[in-house]
Amino acid sequence: MINNTLRLRSLSLNLLKTPYTLYILIKIKGDSIYYITLILLTIFTSLLSKHIDAKEQYLSQADNLPPKKQNISGIFKAKTPHTLNKNEYADFNIILGQATDTSITVNLLVNENSLIYCEYGLDQNNQFSHTEQLTATASQPIALLLSNLSKNTQYYYRIIQQIDGAEIHYGSIHSFYTQREKSQTFSFGVQEDSHPERAKTLYHSELYKLNIANIAFNKPDLFFMLGDDFSIESLIADNSISQEKVNHVYASQRDYLQGAMHSTALYLINGNHEQAARYIYEGNFDYNEHYSNLAYSPIYAANARSQYYALPSPSEFYSGDHTQLESIGLLKDYYAWEWGDALFVTLDPYWHSAVAVDSGIPPLYEKSHDIWEISMGDEQYHWLNNTLKNSTAKYKFVFAHHINGRGAASILHNAEWGGYDKNAKHFKFNEYRPNWELPIHQLMVQKNVTIFFHGHDHVFSKEVVDDVIYQSLPSPADNSEDS
Secondary structure, three states, rough: OOOOOEEEEEOOOOOOOOOOOOOOOEEEEEOOEHHHHHHHOOHHHHHHHHHHHHHHHHHHHHHOOOOOHHHHHOOOOOOOOOOOOOOHHEOOOEEEEOOOOOOEEEEEOOOOOOOOOOEEEEEOOOOOOOOOOOOOOOOOOEEEEOOOOOOOOEEEEEEEEEEOOOOOOOEEEEEEOOOOOOOOOOEEEOOOOOOOOOEOOOHHHHHHHHHHHHHHHOOHHHHHHHOOOOOOOHHOOOOOOHHHHHHHHHHHHHHHOOOOOOOOOEOOOOOOHOOOOOHHHHHOOOHHHHHHHHHHHHHHHHHHHHHHHOOOOOOOEEEOOOOOEEOOEEOOOOOEEEEEEHHHHHHHHHHOOOOOOOOOOOOOOOOOOOOOOOOOOOHHHHHHHHHHHHHOEEEEEEEOOOOOOOOOOOOOOOOHHEEEEEOEEEEEEHOOOOOOOOOOOHHHOOOOOOOEEEEEOOOOOEEEEEEEEEEEOOOOOOOOOOO
16 A cells, blocks of 8 residues: 555456456556556457457447548648548558657558658547658658647547558547646556567467557556567577568567557567667677677667657656667667656666676576676666656656566665675675665655566566565466466
């Protein structure tokens, strides 16, 4: 309990030990937080089919209203007469991101070279504003910025595409919200460790689709993925890594996420299997000529991440990492902002640790035996301290892939998180972090962090330490009993 405002509502079905895995949906309503765990029943095909049908019916009613030709304010001029019909109603691979109080970015993919623009407004049947017309290349992400929006407002939008100067396609009508005002009701979702590379062991695509369908049904304003969603380790292991192949890894997730993120702003957090890490970028590993392309892997990962997803960079609305690296530019790895009564903070130790934060890439590296060598870095720590200190938000949520290994309460004493050596016998924080005010956990306690969300462990587990909730999440596509 946090000031009697946090309530956990669990809904569970255990027919024949039916496995369940879903994301966590947090609903902030005035002075209350409802902490809802959605449970999926996947064992019976008939129930599965009904569930999907219900979602499709809902989405068709809510988001797929047929366009009204008389209200189209389009800027395309077809070379030949064109009659709109329902069969031309097109869907685009859309992922929203970088939501602010007055703007949002629509990142999309098209299947054919074409001209596109976005039409948007306050009425789902009348889109009065539109973005500039852009040239889109097939299978290449392109970003459309919707700006000069009103605060705390729901907008409707659709993509309009023209192919070969004649054929016009109208996208489905979707919606989103700009930044909520304080005390305004809204919800956000969280998931971790989807691991699509682990087919049939940790990843079941049909279950993942159901998870995405539930997100679409609930339409949270914001959604967080806590890492291990874009593993590139198999490409490194067989020395076949390239920018094109890494792009494919990041593009493949969109095939699932597009089912919900057309109406929800997405935020990504790096995990250890993304291998977007400073120690690789700087060459802090034993060179092996067989892995000649290894040093490029974090560059490929960072570039694909920024290209295929609209991620926050430091601005008047978002605070974050100002670090710029050669061949990458801004890392966009950690950032923070406020939405309604909540402060949202994302962390990334991987780009700031001189050694592997977790296990490296077998057989080249092993995890450092000196836990004090692993660090989020001075700059990120001081940014975190100032961000928490300067926020007056009622609720403060922090997101990261993991603390520093498996678990939460059992390892909080370790190194920069708790200040003690690995055996918890000697407090050495002042010796190893002389420029830091407090260990990370103590800092979050002092600055009244509400929940620290983490992944990595692949289990649903809630631990409360010094009134800070450490919430671990299950994998969204894992139907095993222990998930």
